[in-house]
Amino acid sequence: MHGPLDHVKSLFQSEKQTFRDIGVKINPSVEGLGLVTVEELGRRNERPLLSLEFCWLPRHLVESYNSSTATEREEVLVKKVWTNCPLNCKGCFVKNPALFGDHDLLYPEQIMTLIEEAVQKLGAKSIKYLGPTEFFRDPDAFEHLDRFEELGVTLGIFAKDPMFGSDKEVERVFGHIDLKTSEEFVAKLSKYRHLRILYNFRSFRSDVTNDLVRGGYQGKEDFPGNYHAIQTRSLHLLYEYLVRQELEAGREARLMMLNAPITPNTVMEALEIFKHFTDRGVTVCSTASMQSGCGSQLYVRQSPEFVAKLARYYAKAMQHSVRRGMIPRGYYEELGPSPYAGIAHCIQMCSGVIIRETGQLMRCPGADHAAWCDHLTPETLVKKGLAWAWERTKNHAMEPRLNHGCLAKPDLFTEAFLREVMRLYRQP
Numbered sequence: 001m002h003g004p005l006d007h008v009k010s011l012f013q014s015e016k017q018t019f020r021d022i023g024v025k026i027n028p029s030v031e032g033l034g035l036v037t038v039e040e041l042g043r044r045n046e047r048p049l050l051s052l053e054f055c056w057l058p059r060h061l062v063e064s065y066n067s068s069t070a071t072e073r074e075e076v077l078v079k080k081v082w083t084n085c086p087l088n089c090k091g092c093f094v095k096n097p098a099l100f101g102d103h104d105l106l107y108p109e110q111i112m113t114l115i116e117e118a119v120q121k122l123g124a125k126s127i128k129y130l131g132p133t134e135f136f137r138d139p140d141a142f143e144h145l146d147r148f149e150e151l152g153v154t155l156g157i158f159a160k161d162p163m164f165g166s167d168k169e170v171e172r173v174f175g176h177i178d179l180k181t182s183e184e185f186v187a188k189l190s191k192y193r194h195l196r197i198l199y200n201f202r203s204f205r206s207d208v209t210n211d212l213v214r215g216g217y218q219g220k221e222d223f224p225g226n227y228h229a230i231q232t233r234s235l236h237l238l239y240e241y242l243v244r245q246e247l248e249a250g251r252e253a254r255l256m257m258l259n260a261p262i263t264p265n266t267v268m269e270a271l272e273i274f275k276h277f278t279d280r281g282v283t284v285c286s287t288a289s290m291q292s293g294c295g296s297q298l299y300v301r302q303s304p305e306f307v308a309k310l311a312r313y314y315a316k317a318m319q320h321s322v323r324r325g326m327i328p329r330g331y332y333e334e335l336g337p338s339p340y341a342g343i344a345h346c347i348q349m350c351s352g353v354i355i356r357e358t359g360q361l362m363r364c365p366g367a368d369h370a371a372w373c374d375h376l377t378p379e380t381l382v383k384k385g386l387a388w389a390w391e392r393t394k395n396h397a398m399e400p401r402l403n404h405g406c407l408a409k410p411d412l413f414t415e416a417f418l419r420e421v422m423r424l425y426r427q428p
Helices: 059-066 073-084 108-122 141-151 167-177 182-190 206-212 227-248 267-278 295-299 304-323 331-335 378-384 386-390 415-425
Strands: 051-054 126-129 154-159 195-200 255-262 283-288 352-355
Touching (some): 059 073, 108 141, 108 352, 141 154, 141 195, 227 255, 267 283, 267 304, 304 331, 304 415
Parallel strands (some): 051 126, 154 195, 195 255
């Protein structure tokens, strides 16, 4: 299969070479923090909030939603909030009207105040934006980036916006600041030194790629263009500005690929995707479906055959990662498989929390049912602050250790599944 970075040669000349051998840095964690140690997690009663995730919407959408009546709000969600992202992805984690309930939405300024508090008082080192729309569909996006840059901590933004590869989309959103092409847009982003783009990529095949961004939520219009072609151009530009320039300067790439959720129609490509990007200096974060949003529909359909293929993928990705020296030998023997195939373990369960656009604090993006939500009202969070709230969360009460498994996917990441992954990993 043809990959989007076929025009870029692999960094390696043999299967035995590692990143250290060729003098290239690579970051093996979705947070951009590298391999976190147990000591960095802190003690049970003195815990930094290392990884903070957040969702927010542009100010004009918050105003529109909050000023609507209860009966109007679901229509506003579909026609304004979710349509602000031009894609209609299957398995989208954010589309769950039940999550919103009677809550108003918080404004970006309110959430930004909480983020600044996390950095200044709680030791946050990694901040990640996860939706519920595309971060760059906000006319104030660059003003937000300026404030994040001042914080001096890693900012990861989940993205798959067509504007990374469509000049028309860039001019439509940012023509008011004289940005007219995707290259101008990506070049401007590259100037923010603490920014990482977490870019979604799930298939080499054009038919699969285009199908995955359509039909996700009934009532929302599908993206009309050839997303696969736009995605390919996006990755050419992102590689040039956030990978090649960084590697040549002796720094880690500031692009990560997110192959998620892996589903039965994409699992057979997963290993080739992992190798395609890893061997060009780009870390790949991959996992199966989450339970949240539309992902719950995918989650219940995982067959034994799919789980077996997924276990094999996890084992092969782990082998490749260790072979390339991205993960040290002995790491998985000590800690077991990571919920993210072939890279570092997720530290969310004991060192993170997510602020949803409603102001609800949740354990992680993987689930959005009531049991996954901390019982603190948004009003209390805004009034008393995140430093007060963090000590009262479920994640703060967790034991500080590096592998809590994936509690958001307990029916998949079973002991039997993990044992099978390790059995396959140990095979030549």
